[in-house]
Amino acid sequence: MTGRVAVSADLNFVEGLMLHGAADLKKCYQCSTCTVACPLTPDEQPFPRKEMLWAQWGMQEKLVRDMDLWLCHNCNDCTDQCPRGAKPGEVMSALRNQTIEHYSYPQAISKAAKTGAGNLVLILIPMLLVALAILLKNMGNDFAFLTAKPIVYANMLPVTFVDLIFLPAALFALFNGYMGISKFIGGLKEQYPPTEAGETFFASVKGTIQDVLSHIEFKKCLSNKSRNIWHRLMMYGFLGLFVTTNAVMILHYLKEFGFDVQETPLPFFHPVKILGNVSAVAAFSGIYFIVRDRVKNSAESVLSLFDWMFIGNMFFTVVTGIMCQVFRVGDQAVLAFSTYYIHLVMVFYLLAYAPQTKFGHILFRPAAMIYSRYSGRNKNIFRNL
Ligand code: SF4
Numbered sequence: 001m002t003g004r005v006a007v008s009a010d011l012n013f014v015e016g017l018m019l020h021g022a023a024d025l026k027k028c029y030q031c032s033t034c035t036v037a038c039p040l041t042p043d044e045q046p047f048p049r050k051e052m053l054w055a056q057w058g059m060q061e062k063l064v065r066d067m068d069l070w071l072c073h074n075c076n077d078c079t080d081q082c083p084r085g086a087k088p089g090e091v092m093s094a095l096r097n098q099t100i101e102h103y104s105y106p107q108a109i110s111k112a113a114k115t116g117a118g119n120l121v122l123i124l125i126p127m128l129l130v131a132l133a134i135l136l137k138n139m140g141n142d143f144a145f146l147t148a149k150p151i152v153y154a155n156m157l158p159v160t161f162v163d164l165i166f167l168p169a170a171l172f173a174l175f176n177g178y179m180g181i182s183k184f185i186g187g188l189k190e191q192y193p194p195t196e197a198g199e200t201f202f203a204s205v206k207g208t209i210q211d212v213l214s215h216i217e218f219k220k221c222l223s224n225k226s227r228n229i230w231h232r233l234m235m236y237g238f239l240g241l242f243v244t245t246n247a248v249m250i251l252h253y254l255k256e257f258g259f260d261v262q263e264t265p266l267p268f269f270h271p272v273k274i275l276g277n278v279s280a281v282a283a284f285s286g287i288y289f290i291v292r293d294r295v296k297n298s299a300e301s302v303l304s305l306f307d308w309m310f311i312g313n314m315f316f317t318v319v320t321g322i323m324c325q326v327f328r329v330g331d332q333a334v335l336a337f338s339t340y341y342i343h344l345v346m347v348f349y350l351l352a353y354a355p356q357t358k359f360g361h362i363l364f365r366p367a368a369m370i371y372s373r374y375s376g377r378n379k380n381i382f383r384n385l
């Protein structure tokens with residue numbers, strides 16, 4: 001039986017994709033070498049060749065509902081083997097960025113994060129907010145925090161002021177993240193209806209947490225084996241910094257309610273301080289080596305502004321965090337307080353815009369991994385186990 005398939009191609013989508021990391025997309029001649037080379041693809045409806053075809057045809061609706069984009073861990077084994085230099089690994093990465101933009105809420109933030117002018121606006125918001133809070137707190141005392149000894153960051157901006165800025169930012173991110181991810185899951189359900197082979201919801205969540213923590217997929221990379229270590233360092237580092245930040249906040253409020261606990265600045269051997277320092281070093285090392293490898297392999301990998309903003313944001317968040325401590329201990333007040341100001345701005349960008357920027361991976365990837373288990377798509381994946 002023969003038949004025709006109607007394809008509605010979106011050429012603007014193809015052009016946008018090529019501008020944002022998939023510049024060599026059109027070199028692909030559908031040989032399927034990439035699919036054979038991929039260590040993670042399932043046997044049924046394998047990737048990434050089909051994504052290359054859909055992307056060349058501009059089939060945006062199919063791609064944004066494609067769970068397989070998120071089962072790819074960007075190892076670039078496929079890119080290494082592609083005879084045409086079409087860089088399928090980079091195309092998969094650019095498609096993930098397009099998916100984040102498609103589902104992000106409000107979409108204007110994601111669009112802004114892709115342009116220089118847009119990023120300027122996004123960064124000006126926390127710059128003004130934090131500066132205004134510092135002015136309000138210190139106008140009446142001639143900025144006494146600059147000369148007070150020892151250096152205490154809470155003198156410039158008390159924890160309550162910090163929370164007044166960052167808790168709404170976190171709620172803003174949570175609400176927007178929920179809006180984006182619920183639409184995304186709806187799309188996945190349409191393209192991959194649940195099957196009897198699927199796991200229960202709780203088993204899917206548990207299995208995904210184990211996969212993420214063990215980095216089981218990263219270990220299968222052939223061309224970039226060390227990425228498993230660097231990515232794990234970065235992930236555990238950021239988890240540790242997240243726990244540290246919340247522990248500091250809890251200590252502050254325990255103190256406020258009259259409990260006998262140590263507040264910041266914490267002594268060097270306080271457990272929370274140790275966790276913070278070890279996590280900062282781990283996160284810094286992970287980011288440094290990932291960027292070093294990407295720059296070294298720049299012929300194979302293409303980074304868009306969207307990618308660089310994410311990498312730069314994480315890098316400066318960690319570096320300014322470390323330098324805050326160095327300048328405080330070294331009694332360099334102006335350097336210490338300016339670095340703390342930049343640190344707060346960086347954290348705001350990372351947190352408040354997480355669902356609309358590349359940091360959105362921490363929502364979209366686990367959601368897709370959970371749904372792949374829930375729908376049964378994962379049953380023939382990980383064939384090398
Ligand atoms: S991306 Fe490269 S390896 Fe994959 S189908 Fe196209 S030409 Fe072949």
Ligand code: SF4
Nearest residue numbers: 038072075076078089
């Ligand atoms: S980058 Fe790695 S995981 Fe992703 S499609 Fe290519 S080979 Fe597969």
